[in-house]
Amino acid sequence: MRVRTLAGIKTLLGLGPQIDKAGAGRPDGLLHFENNIIYRLFPLHLGMRWYWKDFASMEKWTRSEPHRMWWQNFLRSSGGTGFWHEVYCMRGGMEGVYVDVNLPPLGFQAFAPACPDGGPCSRRASGSTCPARCLQSPLVSARPTCTRGGDAPSRSVRAGHRQLARFHACLMFGPMSASFSPAASAPVASQSRLASIDLIRGAVMVLMAIDHVRVYSGLPAGGPTAGIFFTRWVTHFIAPAFIFLAGTSAFFYGPKHSDLSRFLFVRACGWCCSSSPSFGWRGRSTSTSRTTCSPA
Amino acid sequence: MHDLAGSAGTAAGSDDRDRRPGDHRASQCADASAYKRGSGPGELWKVLYTGFFNGPVGGSQLIVLYSIIPWIGVMAAGYAFGTVLTMEPARRNRISVRIGVGAIALFLVAAGTNLYGDPRPWSTTTPLPALLSFLNTTKYPASLSFLLMTLGPIIALIPLLDRARGRIVHWLQRLRAGPVFLLSAAHPADPCAGPDGLEDPAG
Numbered sequence: 303m304r305v306r307t308l309a310g311i312k313t314l315l316g317l318g319p320q321i322d323k324a325g326a327g328r329p330d331g332l333l334h335f336e337n338n339i340i341y342r343l344f345p346l347h348l349g350m351r352w353y354w355k356d357f358a359s360m361e362k363w364t365r366s367e368p369h370r371m372w373w374q375n376f377l378r379s380s381g382g383t384g385f386w387h388e389v390y391c392m393r394g395g396m397e398g399v400y401v402d403v404n405l406p407p408l409g410f411q412a413f414a415p416a417c418p419d420g421g422p423c424s425r426r427a428s429g430s431t432c433p434a435r436c437l438q439s440p441l442v443s444a445r446p447t448c449t450r451g452g453d454a455p456s457r458s459v460r461a462g463h464r465q466l467a468r469f470h471a472c473l474m475f476g477p478m479s480a481s482f483s484p485a486a487s488a489p490v491a492s493q494s495r496l497a498s499i500d501l502i503r504g505a506v507m508v509l510m511a512i513d514h515v516r517v518y519s520g521l522p523a524g525g526p527t528a529g530i531f532f533t534r535w536v537t538h539f540i541a542p543a544f545i546f547l548a549g550t551s552a553f554f555y556g557p558k559h560s561d562l563s564r565f566l567f568v569r570a571c572g573w574c575c576s577s578s579p580s581f582g583w584r585g586r587s588t589s590t591s592r593t594t595c596s597p598a
Numbered sequence: 599m600h601d602l603a604g605s606a607g608t609a610a611g612s613d614d615r616d617r618r619p620g621d622h623r624a625s626q627c628a629d630a631s632a633y634k635r636g637s638g639p640g641e642l643w644k645v646l647y648t649g650f651f652n653g654p655v656g657g658s659q660l661i662v663l664y665s666i667i668p669w670i671g672v673m674a675a676g677y678a679f680g681t682v683l684t685m686e687p688a689r690r691n692r693i694s695v696r697i698g699v700g701a702i703a704l705f706l707v708a709a710g711t712n713l714y715g716d717p718r719p720w721s722t723t724t725p726l727p728a729l730l731s732f733l734n735t736t737k738y739p740a741s742l743s744f745l746l747m748t749l750g751p752i753i754a755l756i757p758l759l760d761r762a763r764g765r766i767v768h769w770l771q772r773l774r775a776g777p778v779f780l781l782s783a784a785h786p787a788d789p790c791a792g793p794d795g796l797e798d799p800a801g
Contacts, residue, residue: 499774502759503774526725538748542672543749545669545676546675546752549672549675549677552677552680553679
């Protein structure tokens with residue numbers, strides 16, 4: 303939270319204790335939290351670090367009280383401050399190196415098991431990328447923390463600094479790029495969402511092909527025998543699926559583009575002009591069609 | 599909705615479900631000339647809701663099968679459903695199943711009792727077996743039964759489809775592109791060409 307005006311100091315002082323209290327209340331999934339991290343004194347810029355078991359628990363908390371109310375009020379008026387959130391999701395493990403900061407425990411030390419100086423983590427860390435073994439560990443709780451003793455010689459301290467730098471690199475380019483979703487407000491496994499919708503669309507294509515084959519081979523649309531009836535019946539799913547998903551597509555198109563109305567209008571015009579049988583001009587005269595429509 | 603359609607002189611009569619599909623479809627086509635008569639709100643209603651082959655606009659040259667009133671609702675429902683799809687998977691799946699199973703249940707109850715949802719009640723005395731008569735919901739214009747019967751299973755299956763894997767699934771997912779064009783381009787333009795008339799066009 304960055305203070306922008308004098309009133310902002312009041313806002314910050316008002317909110318700070320509430321945030322402390324919320325963290326102390328230990329919401330589900332909160333592993334550890336550290337408030338009042340100072341980024342800068344002029345202008346005053348404070349921050350906090352909260353470690354969550356997973357994204358879902360964090361999101362659940364942010365949508366519950368009191369955070370929901372804070373956020374709502376904040377969107378209405380920031381009270382002379384600026385507020386920012388960054389979420390780092392990590393599927394793999396993380397490594398932290400702590401030099402002379404063991405007590406009271408800071409960061410990972412507060413909830414992750416420690417591994418000795420020079421253990422597997424730091425050995426792996428000598429490579430150019432993030433420690434492979436750490437990255438592969440699936441759970442936060444299983445992540446090893448490499449803690450250096452307070453009696454580390456200066457050489458180790460330097461090594462610690464190097465690894466610290468690498469640690470940040472992990473955050474930026476390692477697991478984050480694999481799991482960080484830019485739409486943090488919508489933590490969707492977009493892969494899987496598209497999977498079902500794409501599958502429906504593909505199935506609709508196949509059904510449509512079936513329907514066309516039926517029409518061109520002169521079979522009636524439905525009839526007393528189950529075979530004929532269901533050949534038509536399955537294709538009933540085409541139009542509802544198609545129109546329904548068109549609406550869904552518009553929903554997903556909207557937030558990404560400012561010209562949703564124009565896009566839909568142009569689409570609709572194209573649709574009408576494409577001589578579609580759903581709404582279009584037909585070539586045959588009435589009399590012809592009435593003749594061909596004589597009872598089957 | 600269906601009462602209104604009936605009073606507007608809809609082609610999809612309210613009592614012809616007992617006939618063979620071909621018969622009543624044929625009667626719909628024969629009724630087409632009636633659209634050239636009349637004017638005013640009735641005509642507008644046909645454009646907006648009941649649909650037709652030989653339109654009141656420009657004589658006989660216009661077809662409206664997917665009339666705007668029922669289908670704009672389907673599209674709006676799809677738009678609203680986008681919100682569900684942005685939820686985290688567990689919640690999304692739960693809501694999808696609830697909506698889908700709820701729709702199917704509503705279809706079974708409302709259509710099963712012939713209470714509401716389809717202008718053509720199903721019965722056991724048709725040439726169609728009873729089950730087929732029950733499933734033979736009115737598509738033009740889209741009836742409530744028709745939409746519940748089709749959209750219900752689709753939505754209910756979303757959690758399963760999300761988990762589906764395999765070669766065929768992958769192939770279908772790649773097929774997804776541009777159903778519009780197949781629907782609009784490759785289909786015979788004359789829905790009455792087939793013996794079943796109105797039920798003929800794709801989708």
